[in-house]
Amino acid sequence: MGRVRGAIESVIEGKRQPIDTALVVLLAEGHLLLEDVPGVGKTMLAKALGKSIACSVRRIQFTPDLLPSDITGVSVYNQERRDFEFKPGGVFANIVVGDEINRASPKTQSALLESMEERQVSVDGVTYELELPFMVVATQNPIEMEGTYPLPEAQRDRFTARIQMGYPTKNAELDMLEHHGSVDPLGQLKPVTDAGTILGLIQAVKQxxxxxxxxxxxxxxxxxxxxxxxxxxxxxxxxxxxxxxxxxxxxxxxxxxxxxxxxxxxxxxxxxxxxxxxxxxxxxxxxxxxxxxxxxxxxxxxxxx
The missing domain is CATH 1.10.8.80 (Magnesium chelatase subunit I, C-Terminal domain)
Structure with a gap:
């Protein structure tokens, strides 16, 4: 996991503790909630974690008009086959980045409950298993910010840990301007491990x-x-x-x-x-x-x- 930490730190300057907590949650088969004001690197951390691992990553932008079916998926009638076929939603990935989760309605927020707890999705009476490893990394703005809905207690309880990024130190912010001012650090980030290795580490942690x-x-x-x-x-x-x-x-x-x-x-x-x-x-x-x-x-x- 040292290589994963190093890869993320090449994108996020001076945030060793939040990065380590994110790695702890990954190995604990949990989900992470990042809460802080806009612009401090919440989404960047979530994307960097996903990209450092060679497995599928999908981002869901939570907005007031987002529907539960956008998350879980929907059955669509196929005219040629004359049958319904399932179109997977945004939750079908190894790492799901839920951006600004508390800007969606409580009904849409609750669409994540089953997938986070049971690693499966039920649509129209059919259950679909999610691919492992599976982790939701959600970001949210403080509740006093405009246009936010408070997360229900049952939703918060599904997250293993909640962390705050905080503002960077002066030196870290200077380094960020120096190294990331003209290039996209995420674009240069390469995977340093794969899903099979992570699953092996998860099993080892259980021992x-x-x-x-x-x-x-x-x-x-x-x-x-x-x-x-x-x-x-x-x-x-x-x-x-x-x-x-x-x-x-x-x-x-x-x-x-x-x-x-x-x-x-x-x-x-x-x-x-x-x-x-x-x-x-x-x-x-x-x-x-x-x-x-x-x-x-x-x-x-x-x-x-």
Whole structure:
């Protein structure tokens, strides 16, 4: 995965942590939500990830008039064959880039639910399996931006992690102007691995050992989100499973065959923050969800390694 990281970094300057999180989500068989203001490289990261792997990539531009059938596909009557044939939608790819997902209506957003959870699409009573590996990399603008719809809780819960790109440092922005001012970095990016290799790595990550004490630590963190008065909606049981899978991938990227409590703590913010809702008192006190999750993690005793 070091080659994939290097390929993406040739396009995205100075964003090692978001890139590493994207690779963790890929190896954990999850989906990634990129949330930030326009112009900071969200779509560029998603496209660079897809292009660095020699597998199919499709981009769906979410707009208010986008229909669910544009995502899943539709059955069209063939005059010559006198039968209906299925026309696949944008979700039929290994890497699906959902650009500005929260600009589409909730009905259209929900068209992704089945494919993200079950890796399949059902249209007119027929189920179509999606090719593996399958990953949705969705970008969204902050909810206070004009023309956005909030993602439903069930939709957010399907994403393994949510990350923010943030503005680049001064030096990174200068490097971007120097290297990318006259050429398209995506046009020069070449695949450095293939789908078969990624599938092999995904299977290897599943074998990373997780000690019972680490599992108890993970569950204790998730349980604490349901008990803290700062949150009116705690993390779901699905989030426990996603945090476990992501922790395995995080350990594997670090070159270890076991998960440590540090892996769990490092990913708790990215995996849990978009699945919870702050209480009214926390909002009035201007406590961000990320700060609340950090406090929760610090409150849970760390087991002996």
């Amino acid at each position: 990373v050992y997780v000690a019972p004490a680490v599992k108890e630590y993970l569950v204790a963190i998730v349980t604490a989100t349901r008990e803290t008065p700062d949150l009116r909606l705690g993390a779901s049981p699905r989030s426990s499973l996603q945090l476990l899978r992501a922790s395995r991938a995080h350990a594997a990227l670090a070159g270890r065959d076991y998960v440590s409590p540090d892996d769990v703590a490092a990913l708790a913010g990215s995996v849990l923050s978009h699945r919870v809702l702050p209480s009214t008192d926390a909002q009035l006190a201007r406590h961000s969800v990320s700060d609340i999750i950090d406090t929760v993690v610090r409150s849970v005793p760390v087991p002996d390694k």
